Amino acid sequence: MSGLQFDLHTHSTASDGSLAPAELVQRAAACGIGVLALTDHDQTAGLSEAARAAREAGIEFVPGIELSVTWSHQTFHIVGLGIDPGCASLQAGIERISAFRHWRAEEIDRRLAKKGIHGALDGARGYAKGAILSRTHFAHYLVAQGHARDLRQVFKRFLVRNKPGYVPGEWASLEDGLAWIQEAGGLAVIAHPARYKISATRLRQLLKEFRELGGVGLEVVSGSHSRDDIISMANLSRRHDLVASAGSDYHGPENPYLGLGRLPTLPAECQPVWEHPDWGVTHNLG
Numbered sequence: 001m002s003g004l005q006f007d008l009h010t011h012s013t014a015s016d017g018s019l020a021p022a023e024l025v026q027r028a029a030a031c032g033i034g035v036l037a038l039t040d041h042d043q044t045a046g047l048s049e050a051a052r053a054a055r056e057a058g059i060e061f062v063p064g065i066e067l068s069v070t071w072s073h074q075t076f077h078i079v080g081l082g083i084d085p086g087c088a089s090l091q092a093g094i095e096r097i098s099a100f101r102h103w104r105a106e107e108i109d110r111r112l113a114k115k116g117i118h119g120a121l122d123g124a125r126g127y128a129k130g131a132i133l134s135r136t137h138f139a140h141y142l143v144a145q146g147h148a149r150d151l152r153q154v155f156k157r158f159l160v161r162n163k164p165g166y167v168p169g170e171w172a173s174l175e176d177g178l179a180w181i182q183e184a185g186g187l188a189v190i191a192h193p194a195r196y197k198i199s200a201t202r203l204r205q206l207l208k209e210f211r212e213l214g215g216v217g218l219e220v221v222s223g224s225h226s227r228d229d230i231i232s233m234a235n236l237s238r239r240h241d242l243v244a245s246a247g248s249d250y251h252g253p254e255n256p257y258l259g260l261g262r263l264p265t266l267p268a269e270c271q272p273v274w275e276h277p278d279w280g281v282t283h284n285l286g
Contacts, residue, residue: 037079
């Protein structure tokens with residue numbers, strides 16, 4: 001599989017991406033990607049459509065998910081690769097997270113209204129094409145209303161800690177999230193680790209606990225990682241005996257800096273996640 005181009009972290013309209021699952025697969029194939037994972041936020045609704053499109057496009061498809069978890073009062077994202085979306089415990093967990101997402105959306109709306117920005121919830125719903133209502137949908141609405149020039153700016157001004165629309169996350173525990181992925185037959189990978197504002201000591205603690213709970217990988221190459229980040233994450237993956245993953249975190253063509261088919265290769269010293277002994281489990285997705 002070494003000659004194939006992998007992208008193991010992407011999003012569709014089933015969560016906060018702007019392309020339908022089939023459109024995402026078609027674009028990935030056009031970009032030369034040979035192995036694609038769809039990893040929507042806390043959602044598996046797009047996997048069957050994407051799997052069918054991948055068969056038609058002649059590329060390998062990996063059913064996945066990006067779960068939101070809380071560890072040490074901080075939010076982290078865990079990618080599950082090769083999951084069975086029919087797993088009952090995974091779907092029960094998704095329902096639990098979905099209930100919080102609905103409350104959070106209403107609370108973001110209330111907090112923005114206190115700052116004179118009204119109608120944000122209805123506005124965000126206008127951008128959501130799937131079951132998930134995320135901060136990205138609020139961001140699109142706020143940009144359209146002229147409150148910021150782009151998505152990056154709107155997050156910095158409104159949707160991160162100590163800003164008007166920020167609501168702390170109360171997601172699954174790390175233990176629960178990893179259990180759901182494992183029970184669904186998947187491999188758990190920490191997404192875009194260089195993005196988290198966390199000390200080196202706490203990151204080592206996270207990786208230690210992650211591995212003890214059955215986590216296997218670290219996203220060494222990410223669309224948001226710099227060259228130095230990739231080197232640092234590669235060193236961490238080796239030090240903690242974690243396999244390395246690569247994913248763009250692609251959400252759509254409106255974010256050209258997170259493009260499909262543009263990922264650098266994994267450092268040679270890393271063991272790729274697709275060489276893990278449990279890689280390759282397939283599921284009948286229709």
